[in-house]
Amino acid sequence: NAGVMQNPRHLVRRRGQEARLRCSPMKGHSHVYWYRQLPEEGLKFMVYLQKENIIDESGMPKERFSAEFPKEGPSILRIQQVVRGDSAAYFCASSPSLSTGNEQFFGPGTRLTVL
Amino acid sequence: AQTVTQSQPEMSVQEAETVTLSCTYDTSESDYYLFWYKQPPSRQMILVIRQEAYKQQNATENRFSVNFQKAAKSFSLKISDSQLGDAAMYFCAYRTPSGAGSYQLTFGKGTKLSVIP
Numbered sequence: 001n002a003g004v005m006q007n008p009r010h011l012v013r014r015r016g017q018e019a020r021l022r023c024s025p026m027k028g029h030s031h032v033y034w035y036r037q038l039p040e041e042g043l044k045f046m047v048y049l050q051k052e053n054i055i056d057e058s059g060m061p062k063e064r065f066s067a068e069f070p071k072e073g074p075s076i077l078r079i080q081q082v083v084r085g086d087s088a089a090y091f092c093a094s095s096p097s098l099s100t101g102n103e104q105f106f107g108p109g110t111r112l113t114v115l
Numbered sequence: 116a117q118t119v120t121q122s123q124p125e126m127s128v129q130e131a132e133t134v135t136l137s138c139t140y141d142t143s144e145s146d147y148y149l150f151w152y153k154q155p156p157s158r159q160m161i162l163v164i165r166q167e168a169y170k171q172q173n174a175t176e177n178r179f180s181v182n183f184q185k186a187a188k189s190f191s192l193k194i195s196d197s198q199l200g201d202a203a204m205y206f207c208a209y210r211t212p213s214g215a216g217s218y219q220l221t222f223g224k225g226t227k228l229s230v231i232p
Contacts, residue, residue, distance in 0.1 A: 033219060042119075042206050042222035043160070056219065089158060095218075104220060106152075106160035 002027070004094050004107035005074075012113045013082050021077040021110045025094030032075045033104060034067060037089040049075060082114045117142045119209050121223035128197045129231050135182075136192045136226045138207030144168075147211055149183070149190045150220070154204040163205070166190065194228075202230045 005024040013019050025032050030051050035043040045059040049069035060067065064082075069075040079086055089111050093104035118141045128134035140149070151163040166174045166183050173181050178198075182191045194201055207223040 035220075035222075040224075042224045043220070045219040045221070048219060059219070091160060093160075093220075103162055103165070104218075109158050109160075111158075 004092060004105050006092050006107035006110050008110060009108060010111050012115060014115050015083055016081050019079040019082050019112055021090050022074045023092030023107060024074040026105055029094035029096050031095045032069050033093045034077050035091045037091060043091060084114050087112055087114045117209050117221045119207050119221050119223040121207055121226050123226045125227045127229040127231055130197055130199060132197055133193060133195045134197055136205050138190045138223055140188050140209050144211065147209060150208040151192045152206045152208060154206060197230050199230050199232065202228055
């Protein structure tokens with residue numbers, strides 16, 4: 001049973017370009033979370049999605065950031081017109097449902113570097 | 116809003132010895148979950164141990180145990196018989212209970228643990 005997969009593992013973009021980060025949850029998992037980890041910091045929640053729905057985007061910057069989790073295919077975190085401050089590690093986590101105590105399983109992260 | 120505080124940016128322990136990492140949190144909820152995650156240099160987040168707030172008994176997983184003090188809002192991690200592979204960043208995390216939001220995890224800033232051979 002493959003774990004949570006994220007790609008690419010490393011992404012380099014120049015200021016003003018777009019970054020697309022992909023996350024494939026574990027098989028049977030329909031809940032996806034995105035977190036951002038700035039250097040020397042803990043992970044910070046960005047957005048929570050179920051298939052075809054954004055449930056909670058309270059941690060997402062209001063501009064340039066968007067997320068989706070289509071019926072088919074991976075979840076995508078999209079950052080438009082990247083700036084140097086977007087450089088961070090972006091982690092995706094998935095869980096099977098919202099049943100009590102369900103663990104979130106993390107992917108290996110995508111490290112975004114903005115030049 | 117919930118907050119999680121880890122007051123020890125760095126800790127070190129001799130191999131085979133015991134070390135305790137501290138974590139405090141702030142919440143107005145009575146039922147919630149607490150976690151310790153390990154992040155080795157590979158950056159993969161690995162769940163170490165989980166505690167449910169309604170359970171009085173402290174969770175234990177092999178060499179890892181917690182000291183959960185609900186009234187004090189304290190959740191420390193004890194690592195016994197430390198091994199070189201325990202060297203990593205350790206993050207304490209809080210999660211809201213079922214029916215109270217999106218179940219996002221709130222993390223502390225982490226404690227970097229070094230294990231000295």
